[in-house]
Amino acid sequence: MLSKLKTNTAVEIFCRVNILYCFITFISRTVVLAVILTAYYAGAIKAEDNKTYSNSQDFQFHGFISQGIIDVNGSDFVNDDGELSTELTEIGLNASYQLSDKFRLAGQVVYLDGGNRYEKGFRVDYALLDWSAYNSESWQTNIYLGRFKNNHWLYSSSRVIPFARPSIILPQSVYFDGFRDIAVGSDGAAVKISHSNDGLGNFDFTLSYGKSTVSNEQTDILLGDIAMGVAKQEYENHASVYWQPAFSPWRFGFSLLDSDFSYQKNEMFDFASDADFSFQFYTINAIYEGEYWEFSGEIYQQRFVTDGFYDPNFYKDSTGQGYYGQIRYKLTSDLTVLARYENFYLDKEDKDGYKLEQSTGGAVPYYFGFHKDITIGINYDITSDFSVRMEYHWVNGAGRLTPVVMPNTLINDSEDWRMWAVQLMYWF
Amino acid sequence: MTSQVSAIEVITHPQVAESSLTKSQLRRIYTMRQLRWSDNSAISVFVLPSRHNIHKRFAKERLQIFPYQLNRIWYKLTYSGLGVAPTIVASQEELIQAVNKTPGAIGYISDRVVTKIRRNKSTMSTLFPEMEDEQQFSSKGVVNVVKIKD
Numbered sequence: 001m002l003s004k005l006k007t008n009t010a011v012e013i014f015c016r017v018n019i020l021y022c023f024i025t026f027i028s029r030t031v032v033l034a035v036i037l038t039a040y041y042a043g044a045i046k047a048e049d050n051k052t053y054s055n056s057q058d059f060q061f062h063g064f065i066s067q068g069i070i071d072v073n074g075s076d077f078v079n080d081d082g083e084l085s086t087e088l089t090e091i092g093l094n095a096s097y098q099l100s101d102k103f104r105l106a107g108q109v110v111y112l113d114g115g116n117r118y119e120k121g122f123r124v125d126y127a128l129l130d131w132s133a134y135n136s137e138s139w140q141t142n143i144y145l146g147r148f149k150n151n152h153w154l155y156s157s158s159r160v161i162p163f164a165r166p167s168i169i170l171p172q173s174v175y176f177d178g179f180r181d182i183a184v185g186s187d188g189a190a191v192k193i194s195h196s197n198d199g200l201g202n203f204d205f206t207l208s209y210g211k212s213t214v215s216n217e218q219t220d221i222l223l224g225d226i227a228m229g230v231a232k233q234e235y236e237n238h239a240s241v242y243w244q245p246a247f248s249p250w251r252f253g254f255s256l257l258d259s260d261f262s263y264q265k266n267e268m269f270d271f272a273s274d275a276d277f278s279f280q281f282y283t284i285n286a287i288y289e290g291e292y293w294e295f296s297g298e299i300y301q302q303r304f305v306t307d308g309f310y311d312p313n314f315y316k317d318s319t320g321q322g323y324y325g326q327i328r329y330k331l332t333s334d335l336t337v338l339a340r341y342e343n344f345y346l347d348k349e350d351k352d353g354y355k356l357e358q359s360t361g362g363a364v365p366y367y368f369g370f371h372k373d374i375t376i377g378i379n380y381d382i383t384s385d386f387s388v389r390m391e392y393h394w395v396n397g398a399g400r401l402t403p404v405v406m407p408n409t410l411i412n413d414s415e416d417w418r419m420w421a422v423q424l425m426y427w428f
Numbered sequence: 429m430t431s432q433v434s435a436i437e438v439i440t441h442p443q444v445a446e447s448s449l450t451k452s453q454l455r456r457i458y459t460m461r462q463l464r465w466s467d468n469s470a471i472s473v474f475v476l477p478s479r480h481n482i483h484k485r486f487a488k489e490r491l492q493i494f495p496y497q498l499n500r501i502w503y504k505l506t507y508s509g510l511g512v513a514p515t516i517v518a519s520q521e522e523l524i525q526a527v528n529k530t531p532g533a534i535g536y537i538s539d540r541v542v543t544k545i546r547r548n549k550s551t552m553s554t555l556f557p558e559m560e561d562e563q564q565f566s567s568k569g570v571v572n573v574v575k576i577k578d
Contacts, residue, residue, distance in 0.1 A: 057470075057472050057473075060506070060512060062507065064507070092507065094506070094509070096512055101470070107509070108507065108508075108509060125509075126509040128509055130509070130510075132463075135463055135468075136464075137453070137456075137462055137466070138456075138462070140461065140462075140463065142510075142511075144510075148509065149509060149510070151510065157504055157508040158500075158503065158504055158507070158508065160507070160508075161503060161507045161508075163503070164500065164503040164507065194461055196452075196461045196462065198450075198452045246452075247455075247492055289494065289496075291494055330496075383479075384477055384478050384479045
């Protein structure tokens with residue numbers, strides 16, 4: 001009752017500030033857009049003046065801007081009130097500068113607004129020193145130091161780039177938005193070894209070690225408002241191998257992730273206890289890229305161990321599993337349609353979630369134990385740097401909604417929910 | 429109706445030592461998996477816009493890869509900080525100029541453009557006003573035309 005009252009008050013206050021908020025959002029986005037366009041045209045004019053090209057690959061400046069509308073009915077995936085939302089903004093600016101023969105600096109700043117999906121605002125997407133440690137005709141070894149991107153899953157490095165990922169909303173079981181800011185990259189070091197062999201094909205091996213800062217809002221997204229303390233990622237070990245047979249349309253990969261988190265309760269006041277979380281994630285994937293058809297899919301297993309949090313003696317070790325399969329077909333060179341099916345459950349011993357409901361005394365309904373999504377979509381490339389995309393999702397289950405640890409069962413009171421979205425994307 | 433289909437020629441900067449490349453090498457260079465020439469100098473890759481007919485044909489005929497796959501590889505490099513993608517130039521004329529002026533450069537043009545420039549000295553002097561008349565278009569002249577072996 002108290003929490004219901006709290007929610008109502010919050011909604012009321014939200015409505016009052018909404019108009020002001022929209023105005024501020026609009027102004028700030030216009031300013032950002034103006035800055036990007038000015039920078040872009042300034043760059044273009046400079047290039048026009050100085051057609052020597054000799055430095056063209058030494059300094060590069062690129063970016064993207066996209067805005068969409070999204071409507072979710074039956075869950076708090078984007079917003080709490082279920083209204084049509086413009087919280088689908090993605091802006092990015094990046095630069096790359098070749099310092100010397102072996103060293104390069106690169107960085108990207110992004111602004112994101114996805115409603116409840118992740119924290120709104122600017123973040124450094126990557127900022128790294130790229131050391132080209134060894135180079136030959138068939139081998140490349142690069143060491144990246146700083147903040148680098150997760151390059152291990154099929155779409156992990158392109159999930160930030162609206163026009164480079166396959167759909168507006170990616171399969172949430174792997175590319176869970178609630179976990180985005182931790183999974184998207186790390187502060188640390190990564191090594192990438194690429195080998196190209198005329199007979200056997202292309203091999204890419206990536207190993208990374210690092211951690212991400214967990215912000216207060218990220219803590220709320222994952223653990224819920226009741227967590228007053230500080231969450232930290234202790235480390236993340238990640239490795240992947242990709243293989244593309246010579247001149248083949250197929251590519252295969254697998255990845256292994258091991259990560260530990262800790263939660264330190266607020267000594268003054270906290271509903272939660274100190275906790276250690278351990279997370280392991282394994283994927284195998286395949287993609288086929290043909291002239292008209294494209295198939296891709298990932299199969300994965302995760303292990304999540306909770307030690308503490310709900311109470312000092314709490315211990316849970318659960319294994320979740322899932323997969324998705326995706327088909328894309330090019331109707332024309334500019335028009336692509338997509339269909340995808342995704343199936344994921346948080347505990348392989350409890351695929352229908354009934355044990356979850358039982359163990360929480362009915363507080364968490366069974367449908368929080370899984371997430372199934374049927375998606376159809378269409379993408380139209382208006383020009384080579386301007387696209388529009390539209391998609392529809394039929395979702396069954398609430399297993400990939402935030403907050404994760406303390407689910408919001410008041411808003412997410414139905415097993416089935418739907419969403420559609422339209423997004424315009426421009427890049428340079 | 430004898431409109432014969434033109435061939436796509438691969439061109440490099442005059443100082444690039446390689447006079448021929450295998451199909452695999454060319455593919456490695458354009459998918460940014462080979463970044464250096466045999467003398468260890470850096471390769472500068474130039475391309476036409478992805479919708480340009482010559483680009484589409486180059487991708488399919490010379491690299492045996494679809495233009496959308498090249499875009500994906502290049503987007504990934506550019507927008508995730510992993511590396512540097514090729515430089516896009518608007519036209520074949522601009523591409524010849526870029527390859528001529530950039531040490532270690534590689535690009536591609538229609539053989540019709542090669543023939544046109546070789547035959548027509550006025551086109552040549554428009555593109556390269558500083559060039560001496562006696563300089564040849566290819567073989568250590570304006571650009572090298574590289575032979576592609578299977």
